[in-house]
Amino acid sequence: QKEVEQNSGPLSVPEGAIASLNCTYSDRVSQSFFWYRQYSGKSPELIMSIYSNGDKEDGRFTAQLNKASQYVSLLIRDSQPSDSATYLCAIGAISNFGNEKLTFGTGTRLTIIP
């Protein structure tokens, strides 16, 4: 079983609709949860971080965390064509060396259809 799992997509969503991206993880001691956006040929860009159960909203983005179910999701409201990208889920856990190490999923490719 992969440590961080995401549906690779592609996920197609009409412009103006809500895009829902999901991620599950296997390490129960994970403490930090991140969503990165990556445009084709570019590096990952941090768009959301969440550390406790529940919802966290930032503009059109909402991150949802459920540690009991080992599940984190990202909702994008009023989807725009500029949201078309690959979305990477990253999970942080303390390593044996004391640092917080990120493990990434393979990403979900999102396409917003005008």
Next chain:
Amino acid sequence: GAGVSQTPSNKVTEKGKYVELRCDPISGHTALYWYRQSLGQGPEFLIYFQGTGAADDSGLPNDRFFAVRPEGSVSTLKIQRTERGDSAVYLCASSPFPSAGGPYNEQFFGPGTRLTVL
């Protein structure tokens, strides 16, 4: 302020050659990370520096890979006897300082160096 910078943006080399990739983190960030990203995959952790020391090098694939950060700022990733399988995008990230479960460990990535080994 300036973000993480990496040079070169592209590097093409021949199998067996030595390469150096440079990373300049965000000013004031004490934690620095190197990742490698292959096509269709998420970034894969290589090494972490806190200050000048390599605190966690458990992700380095073998002893051909080495990284330094002599003054606690700029870091260089060194790859000896390159192989075609080393071809990937090498990403550097920095964070203010590592603190578990808090915002100070948010990692910000540079633009990456695309390494191609022929």
